[in-house]
Amino acid sequence: xxxxxxxxxxxxxxxxxxxxxxxxxxxxxxxxxxxxxxxxxxxxxxxxxxxxxxxxxxxxxxxxxxxxxxxxxxxxxxxxxxxxxxxxxxxxxxxxxxxxxxxxxxxxxxxxxxxxxxxxxxxxxxxxxxxxxxxxxxxxxxxxxxxxxxxxxxxxxxxxxxxxxxxxxxxxxxxxxxxxxxxxxxxxxxxxxxxxxxxxxxxxxxxxxxxxxxx
Amino acid sequence: xxxxxxxxxxxxxxxxxxxxxxxxxxxxxxxxxxxxxxxxxxxxxxxxxxxxxxxxxxxxxxxxxxxxxxxxxxxxxxxxxxxxxxxxxxxxxxxxxxxxxxxxxxxxxxxxxxxxxxxxxxxxxxxxxxxxxxxxxxxxxxxxxxxxxxxxxxxxxxxxxxxxxxxxxxxxxxxxxxx
Numbered sequence: 606x607x608x609x610x611x612x613x614x615x616x617x618x619x620x621x622x623x624x625x626x627x628x629x630x631x632x633x634x635x636x637x638x639x640x641x642x643x644x645x646x647x648x649x650x651x652x653x654x655x656x657x658x659x660x661x662x663x664x665x666x667x668x669x670x671x672x673x674x675x676x677x678x679x680x681x682x683x684x685x686x687x688x689x690x691x692x693x694x695x696x697x698x699x700x701x702x703x704x705x706x707x708x709x710x711x712x713x714x715x716x717x718x719x720x721x722x723x724x725x726x727x728x729x730x731x732x733x734x735x736x737x738x739x740x741x742x743x744x745x746x747x748x749x750x751x752x753x754x755x756x757x758x759x760x761x762x763x764x765x766x767x768x769x770x771x772x773x774x775x776x777x778x779x780x781x782x783x784x785x786x787x788x789x790x791x792x793x794x795x796x797x798x799x800x801x802x803x804x805x806x807x808x809x810x811x812x813x814x815x816x817x818x819x820x
Numbered sequence: 821x822x823x824x825x826x827x828x829x830x831x832x833x834x835x836x837x838x839x840x841x842x843x844x845x846x847x848x849x850x851x852x853x854x855x856x857x858x859x860x861x862x863x864x865x866x867x868x869x870x871x872x873x874x875x876x877x878x879x880x881x882x883x884x885x886x887x888x889x890x891x892x893x894x895x896x897x898x899x900x901x902x903x904x905x906x907x908x909x910x911x912x913x914x915x916x917x918x919x920x921x922x923x924x925x926x927x928x929x930x931x932x933x934x935x936x937x938x939x940x941x942x943x944x945x946x947x948x949x950x951x952x953x954x955x956x957x958x959x960x961x962x963x964x965x966x967x968x969x970x971x972x973x974x975x976x977x978x979x980x981x982x983x984x985x986x987x988x989x990x991x992x993x994x995x996x997x998x999x
Contacts, residue, residue: 663883664870672908754896760897816897817979
């Protein structure tokens with residue numbers, strides 16, 4: 606019917622084109638009018654055909670947006686082990702200080718057999734707790750793609766000093782203990798026991814402070 | 821032939837109106853969270869956010885997303901611990917959605933209702949104020965989201981047995997441009 610009407614009246618075509626155009630544009634025109642200054646309240650409700658942006662629009666793939674329980678489990682395990690490391694590190698500080706305090710009764714003019722035994726026992730306790738503490742840090746899962754930054758770098762560097770020191774100190778202490786008990790003066794490498802212990806103690810304290818105080 | 825010309829001119833004249841849909845793209849961003857501890861004040865910063873806004877018929881929907889692991893505080897150990905407590909292995913993205921009338925985009929202060937998905941939780945913050953400064957054809961948006969750890973059911977991390985404060989304000993600085 607429309608076709609025959611147009612065939613009969615070709616002059617109606619421009620009018621029809623304009624009418625179709627206006628009808629198709631009317632929603633946009635109405636929206637523009639509503640937002641024009643003084644054009645009434647802004648339209649807050651979303652139109653039905655509008656799709657809000659998605660993660661795909663941001664170039665984020667489903668792989669990137671979905672995590673995995675295994676990754677989370679690895680992070681949980683790492684944190685759990687490092688918390689134990691932190692607690693044991695604090696606990697180790699107590700026998701470490703006690704060992705340093707009792708060193709006066711183990712060496713020098715005031716030394717006694719009981720003093721040396723107490724010092725030795727505390728030293729062994731310290732070394733045992735220290736190695737357990739270290740185990741939890743060493744065995745904590747590593748997270749791929751993570752580069753160490755900040756105070757943890759110093760904390761790890763100091764471990765290179767107090768780690769060997771904490772192994773060497775009891776060995777030298779045992780040698781010194783043996784020499785004193787056999788009536789000898791402490792000599793040879795065993796005489797470095799105090800110095801190695803002091804360096805180890807200072808490095809250990811600094812390692813703790815490095816993660817406690819912000820530089 | 822004359823009617824064809826008239827129709828073409830009308831089409832050209834009305835074409836901007838037909839383009840009722842406009843888009844905004846996030847150019848640059850700095851998102852920083854702040855946590856307080858008696859021994860530390862730390863800030864984690866991310867510049868890795870991506871964002872897009874779609875405006876149609878006077879209404880705009882925005883989405884901003886950033887990987888949780890992109891926040892760096894200068895201490896890799898703290899960042900990994902943050903990733904763990906915020907369940908970043910399982911929920912690797914933080915997303916912020918907000919909708920507002922297009923007319924509001926021209927205001928100096930924009931008030932948004934934010935819907936934030938983070939750490940496996942969805943939390944809404946009502947009427948968060950952002951300042952807008954126009955820079956050429958760009959818009960610089962800044963503001964603070966008053967987030968807390970408890971909002972997202974995050975157990976407060978502790979150091980030496982002392983937990984961090986519950987408040988975790990997130991400072992937002994973004995530069996958007998229309999596309």
